[in-house]
Amino acid sequence: MALSAKEEKILKSIVVASENDPNNPEFPEENPKFPATPTYKIKVPGFSNVWLKDESVNPTGTHKDRMAWELIVTYRHFLLAKKFGQIKGPLPSMSIISFGSAAMAIQTQLKKHSLPSLKVLTDITFIAENNLKALKKLGCEIYETDLTRKPLNWKDILALTHNSDGIDITSSDALDPTTRFYDWMSYEIINNSPDYCFIPFGTGNLYENTLNINKKEVSARIHDPRFRGKVRVLRGCNFLGATSNNPRTKAIKLYSPHLPFVHHNEQWIRLYKYSGFCGEESGVYLIKENYLDKAMDIAEGQGVNCEPSGIAGLALMIQMMSKLPKNKKMLIVNTGKTKIPSD
Numbered sequence: 001m002a003l004s005a006k007e008e009k010i011l012k013s014i015v016v017a018s019e020n021d022p023n024n025p026e027f028p029e030e031n032p033k034f035p036a037t038p039t040y041k042i043k044v045p046g047f048s049n050v051w052l053k054d055e056s057v058n059p060t061g062t063h064k065d066r067m068a069w070e071l072i073v074t075y076r077h078f079l080l081a082k083k084f085g086q087i088k089g090p091l092p093s094m095s096i097i098s099f100g101s102a103a104m105a106i107q108t109q110l111k112k113h114s115l116p117s118l119k120v121l122t123d124i125t126f127i128a129e130n131n132l133k134a135l136k137k138l139g140c141e142i143y144e145t146d147l148t149r150k151p152l153n154w155k156d157i158l159a160l161t162h163n164s165d166g167i168d169i170t171s172s173d174a175l176d177p178t179t180r181f182y183d184w185m186s187y188e189i190i191n192n193s194p195d196y197c198f199i200p201f202g203t204g205n206l207y208e209n210t211l212n213i214n215k216k217e218v219s220a221r222i223h224d225p226r227f228r229g230k231v232r233v234l235r236g237c238n239f240l241g242a243t244s245n246n247p248r249t250k251a252i253k254l255y256s257p258h259l260p261f262v263h264h265n266e267q268w269i270r271l272y273k274y275s276g277f278c279g280e281e282s283g284v285y286l287i288k289e290n291y292l293d294k295a296m297d298i299a300e301g302q303g304v305n306c307e308p309s310g311i312a313g314l315a316l317m318i319q320m321m322s323k324l325p326k327n328k329k330m331l332i333v334n335t336g337k338t339k340i341p342s343d
Helices: 005-013 064-083 101-112 129-138 154-160 183-190 205-218 231-235 266-274 289-300 312-319
Strands: 039-042 050-054 094-097 119-122 141-144 196-200 238-243 283-286 330-334
Touching (some): 094 101, 094 154, 101 119, 196 205, 196 312, 205 231, 205 266, 266 283, 289 312, 312 330
Parallel strands (some): 119 141, 196 238, 196 330
16 A cells, blocks of 8 residues: 555655664664763762763653654554555554653653654543643644553553554554664663662653563573673662652652553562663662752762752662771763753
């Protein structure tokens, strides 16, 4: 089936340089490079070897830009399938539960490539007013519900966003969110060969993706071309996710009343530990609010662009200070701060 002139133009605009060639990366779209974002040393009182992986330089300010790009690549697959006569009709719209960052990143890319607008399901209690206005201005279709009432499955999300023929990207395992959304970023993280790695844990996709890539490389006979890490160090690396169960937390993008689509659980991480895919202290930890304040002070004092959710890994490291070796290599992942488009 032939594509329309508009669809052909969209297809040609989505260029995937390579799947895993570090010399021919795919992100960011305008200026692909690997690593795509910097890692640099920061000063944290009591520690001598702390590094920051800084995702705030991404187009809309957070690591969600990487996921957004992968969804544009998904639309490329849709267009090719349509061109080969495998599917018919208009391209499907995507639905997502979001409080700002993911929806901002995705809709920015969808708008750029003239693709169907994102349908966003949110809760007015949790989303910031400026984020809501920005999403509407970008062209998102906004739907509101009480997300505390019950866990929603993909059918619920599609129904609530009036998208029965579309795709819920909050839940779809077919999109490979724990192996594909952040695979390049995961390599950028583990290539630093830290002893401890602190990662914000919201949806869990980034944490799970990083652990899955680490598992793949520490047990590989033939490494991915992007891998530059030290296997012996990475087998003992402690991957610590930072999250909150406080509905009034400053780290609002880490809290959710329900996380029905998370793969991580206690047995999952125990299996990884027993198999030697990560260190003994790996796991997801709750952060206390006062440590978020301390982390923000330290980060902003060194010019780091961040918000409490994005710098939660540093908060967790400070919270655990008395239990951590002070001279080991610590890597803090700053997932960034959403850039609100100016009027």
